[in-house]
Amino acid sequence: MAYQKVDDYQPATLTSEEAYFTQLIADRCRSFQPQSSARSFGFGALNLQVIFIGESNQDFFTKAISHREGLSQPDGLTIYVVNHKTSGIMLPPPCWDWQQADGHGVIHGLAAGYSGTFQQDTGVFTWIAHTERLALVWGTDFATLPEWERSFPFRYVLHKWLEDQERYVLVHAGAVGTPSGGVLLTGRGGSGKSTSTLACLQSRLQYAGDDFVMVDLDKLFVHSLYNVAKLDPENLNRFPALQPLADDQTIAPGQKLQFYLHQHYPNVVTKGFPLKAIMLPRFTGSQQTTVRPATPAESLKALAPSTLALLRADQRTFQKMTRLVHQVPVFWLETGTDLAQIPDAIYTTLQSLPTYAKASC
Amino acid sequence: MHINQYGISPAIVSEHFDDEVIIVNMSRGNYYSLRGSAALVWQGVEAGASQDVLLSYLANAYSVDEAVIGASLNAFIEQLVNEELLTKGTRSQTSSLPTRTVSQSFTPPVLEIYTDMADLLTLDPIHDVSPVEGWPIKK
Numbered sequence: 324m325a326y327q328k329v330d331d332y333q334p335a336t337l338t339s340e341e342a343y344f345t346q347l348i349a350d351r352c353r354s355f356q357p358q359s360s361a362r363s364f365g366f367g368a369l370n371l372q373v374i375f376i377g378e379s380n381q382d383f384f385t386k387a388i389s390h391r392e393g394l395s396q397p398d399g400l401t402i403y404v405v406n407h408k409t410s411g412i413m414l415p416p417p418c419w420d421w422q423q424a425d426g427h428g429v430i431h432g433l434a435a436g437y438s439g440t441f442q443q444d445t446g447v448f449t450w451i452a453h454t455e456r457l458a459l460v461w462g463t464d465f466a467t468l469p470e471w472e473r474s475f476p477f478r479y480v481l482h483k484w485l486e487d488q489e490r491y492v493l494v495h496a497g498a499v500g501t502p503s504g505g506v507l508l509t510g511r512g513g514s515g516k517s518t519s520t521l522a523c524l525q526s527r528l529q530y531a532g533d534d535f536v537m538v539d540l541d542k543l544f545v546h547s548l549y550n551v552a553k554l555d556p557e558n559l560n561r562f563p564a565l566q567p568l569a570d571d572q573t574i575a576p577g578q579k580l581q582f583y584l585h586q587h588y589p590n591v592v593t594k595g596f597p598l599k600a601i602m603l604p605r606f607t608g609s610q611q612t613t614v615r616p617a618t619p620a621e622s623l624k625a626l627a628p629s630t631l632a633l634l635r636a637d638q639r640t641f642q643k644m645t646r647l648v649h650q651v652p653v654f655w656l657e658t659g660t661d662l663a664q665i666p667d668a669i670y671t672t673l674q675s676l677p678t679y680a681k682a683s684c
Numbered sequence: 685m686h687i688n689q690y691g692i693s694p695a696i697v698s699e700h701f702d703d704e705v706i707i708v709n710m711s712r713g714n715y716y717s718l719r720g721s722a723a724l725v726w727q728g729v730e731a732g733a734s735q736d737v738l739l740s741y742l743a744n745a746y747s748v749d750e751a752v753i754g755a756s757l758n759a760f761i762e763q764l765v766n767e768e769l770l771t772k773g774t775r776s777q778t779s780s781l782p783t784r785t786v787s788q789s790f791t792p793p794v795l796e797i798y799t800d801m802a803d804l805l806t807l808d809p810i811h812d813v814s815p816v817e818g819w820p821i822k823k
Contacts, residue, residue, distance in 0.1 A: 421810050421820065428810065443820050448819075512800060512803075618702075620699075628708065628798065629801065631801070632804035633804055642697070
């Protein structure tokens, strides 16, 4: 049944309030002057066209994905990044009741094909319209966003865009490897995921991320999303190569240092590799690093909770992760104090495994 | 015909492995591991078995008297309800349980609870909305 028009400006063909809301957003963004040119970022088959509306620090949204910037492709997802403070663009009246929003700002009960969330603490509203292939990231003032938001731009957009696709899933994991294959590194907080990932920076292994990566479940391929490495300041002395890069960083208490590796070490960062295994880091306190088999259940316990929580994801993402842990071998990576042994142990394990897939990134 | 007393909460997702069931409760922010007899109980609940049927199922699987396991089963079911993994009520559908024979001796079902995910799920309900624009007001 067609949606009843709420005013004369609404095209008769729109079939829902959400479609009308999307149309209003698109009209306001497209009519804004001066219109900036789109920047294109590719993640496997997914292409993002990012258009900034109003003056913003574009680096804030693009530096972490700069290694994926490229030529525009057809059938991409257009993301309007709207800074209210500099553009003056207001959001249309909501087509939902705020009682539909949960405690995380996720709006439930929208028409199929639409997703929305309002981050009350940062004043950022995100909207994804699948049919229109359009997303919106609207903020009251992007200059006030916390620095850590810079390290995973468009994470929610990417997740929601892929949520209904059985082929792709975003997972909370680090990823390192070679062109012929690599591993996901995942674990509960404090397990040593970041340390293990960063320990590989000056090794034969390339870096695909230490926070979120995208996995192609059909081709078993890891796509790098963010070229950022994050590190607790108290651990900086363990990574001499990163120390000079920390000199000009001012961070708030409790926050992590951020290192944009594509800027400093472009050859270290990879766009992706075939996925050969999942490794679960666990710090042992001994000097040696060893590898031993783990179970798919242990892998799911390491991978699923933080992925689901950070993405506000549901059973669709859970089911994709269960599919993932059943498809590749799983190992405990029992890490020691000699960090150089970590990449060696990963590399040796990789060499012993067959390659399951070859796919472009 | 047995009366089914428990259903699976719609807020949870779960996955069976060879020797373990993993459950995630997104509304609470907890996740759980069930092994051994606990995994068998969960399998039974998923099939729509009543508490009486579960008792019989476990007793047969472990070849022990129902009196040996009754108290621990009751306590375990109560814990599943308290954690909001089960809801009290009748399931609309039931399916038959496979015959299971467990070689290990019976140990009471245990619910392993992991709470580290809850820290990532801090709630911030939207409560102040502009009457003019209809959008949340930052205070």
